[in-house]
Amino acid sequence: MLDVAILGLLMDRDHHGYEVRSQLRERLGVSANVSFGSIYPALARLERHGLVEAVAPAAPRSPAISTGSLAGERASLRSLRTSAGLGRRGRKVYRITERGRQEFRALLADPTTVDDGRTFSLRVALARYLTPALRVRLLERRRQDLLERLTEVRQGADNPDLDAYARSVMSHAAHSVELDLEWIDDLLSIERSDSETFAREAK
Amino acid sequence: MLDVAILGLLMDRDHHGYEVRSQLRERLGVSANVSFGSIYPALARLERHGLVEAVAPAAPRSPAISTGSLAGERASLRSLRTSAGLGRRGRKVYRITERGRQEFRALLADPTTVDDGRTFSLRVALARYLTPALRVRLLERRRQDLLERLTEVRQGADNPDLDAYARSVMSHAAHSVELDLEWIDDLLSIERSDSETFAREAK
DNA sequence: GTTCCATCATATCACTTCGATATATCGATG
DNA sequence: CATCGATATATCGAAGTGATATGATGGAAC
Numbered sequence: 013m014l015d016v017a018i019l020g021l022l023m024d025r026d027h028h029g030y031e032v033r034s035q036l037r038e039r040l041g042v043s044a045n046v047s048f049g050s051i052y053p054a055l056a057r058l059e060r061h062g063l064v065e066a067v068a069p070a071a072p073r074s075p076a077i078s079t080g081s082l083a084g085e086r087a088s089l090r091s092l093r094t095s096a097g098l099g100r101r102g103r104k105v106y107r108i109t110e111r112g113r114q115e116f117r118a119l120l121a122d123p124t125t126v127d128d129g130r131t132f133s134l135r136v137a138l139a140r141y142l143t144p145a146l147r148v149r150l151l152e153r154r155r156q157d158l159l160e161r162l163t164e165v166r167q168g169a170d171n172p173d174l175d176a177y178a179r180s181v182m183s184h185a186a187h188s189v190e191l192d193l194e195w196i197d198d199l200l201s202i203e204r205s206d207s208e209t210f211a212r213e214a215k
Numbered sequence: 216m217l218d219v220a221i222l223g224l225l226m227d228r229d230h231h232g233y234e235v236r237s238q239l240r241e242r243l244g245v246s247a248n249v250s251f252g253s254i255y256p257a258l259a260r261l262e263r264h265g266l267v268e269a270v271a272p273a274a275p276r277s278p279a280i281s282t283g284s285l286a287g288e289r290a291s292l293r294s295l296r297t298s299a300g301l302g303r304r305g306r307k308v309y310r311i312t313e314r315g316r317q318e319f320r321a322l323l324a325d326p327t328t329v330d331d332g333r334t335f336s337l338r339v340a341l342a343r344y345l346t347p348a349l350r351v352r353l354l355e356r357r358r359q360d361l362l363e364r365l366t367e368v369r370q371g372a373d374n375p376d377l378d379a380y381a382r383s384v385m386s387h388a389a390h391s392v393e394l395d396l397e398w399i400d401d402l403l404s405i406e407r408s409d410s411e412t413f414a415r416e417a418k
Numbered sequence: 419g420t421t422c423c424a425t426c427a428t429a430t431c432a433c434t435t436c437g438a439t440a441t442a443t444c445g446a447t448g
Numbered sequence: 449c450a451t452c453g454a455t456a457t458a459t460c461g462a463a464g465t466g467a468t469a470t471g472a473t474g475g476a477a478c
Contacts, residue, residue, distance in 0.1 A: 177342040
């Protein structure tokens with residue numbers, strides 16, 4: 013689901029690979045540091061599929077009339093970089109394409125993929141790109157999954173075959189799921205009160 | 216860290232691959248269904264490294280004096296399986312070796328690997344195999360990580376650049392981390408009261 | 419009793435992700 | 449002006465995922 017995350021960031025504004033990593037944490041709440049070994053291949057993949065494109069850099073500094081041979085080499089290297097989409101400081105900045113926007117909305121709304129905690133949080137963080145109806149569907153789907161998980165970990169917490177540590181893990185998992193459920197119910201009640209407001213104003 | 220999980224299960228009793236998957240959920244609280252595409256290669260890897268070994272099955276039913284050619288083929292197939300460590304119903308049961316036990320304790324206590332939520336829960340679920348001192352170290356290390364994460368997500372929750380959904384994700388992440396911290400502090404206080412009890416009894 | 423189905427069980431595939439490592443540039447500090 | 453930490457891209461092997469194939473087993477339905 014890294015693709016959705018990257019496309020989601022690019023919906024807002026252009027980014028280069030290095031920046032994507034920090035933005036994932038800061039804007040989308042991704043807890044683990046996603047490795048560059050997944051980000052750069054992902055960007056290349058998205059570019060290959062025509063969902064993003066490399067952006068010509070803003071203003072590649074004064075053209076610098078070359079004098080010495082060394083300076084000339086450096087200048088040509090620089091122009092080589094800029095033509096390849098590399099801006100100042102070797103940055104390769106990407107922009108989302110129209111096909112990318114379409115694909116992003118499709119991926120974000122896709123009901124066939126099962127969410128775990130990470131992908132669900134990611135989707136919520138990007139929920140402003142969903143319609144109210146799709147938001148409610150996303151939340152209710154996750155709610156169901158969590159209810160099932162809850163009965164499972166509650167059983168584990170009461171399982172006398174497990175030692176105190178394993179039971180503690182199960183019991184904490186149960187509390188954690190309960191907290192998630194409260195969150196989802198909050199979000200759902202906000203969605204519903206929003207749609208009420210909308211209905212009232214529509215009169 | 217799948218290796219630790221599997222070795223941890225085998226510390227208790229022998230298992231075959233298919234069983235490992237369910238036990239991961241039931242006994243170790245792993246939330247995602249770990250795929251067979253990782254379990255079987257992991258077992259093969261552990262066997263290659265001499266940390267586990269295939270077990271000859273308990274009692275491969277009555278030897279069945281073969282009569283017809285078809286029955287004979289089936290019987291020979293069965294003996295072929297049993298000799299390869301395949302028991303009834305094609306199960307390949309694994310047992311942990313002495314080297315495996317040593318490696319398990321080393322991996323479980325290893326302070327160089329950074330825990331995320333999943334690996335930390337896994338380690339706690341297996342914490343009975345750690346010494347009290349190592350348990351406290353594990354808990355305090357995680358506690359530090361969570362405190363850092365907490366300041367980060369709290370900043371995100373207050374960041375006016377983010378929309379309501381992204382801020383909600385951050386705010387929920389903060390509550391979730393707070394719950395984790397309470398859990399860890401509970402576990403720590405239990406560890407300390409246990410060591411007190413021990414000290415008192417030692418008098 | 420045998421046919422049929424869900425579950426049990428192993429295995430492999432292409433693809434994605436991770437963690438480590440290499441390399442180079444920029445900007446501030448001394 | 450040297451050097452060090454942060455910025456930035458890239459690539460590698462190992463490991464995990466999700467899908468799919470294949471077949472045995474046990475029990476239920478008829």
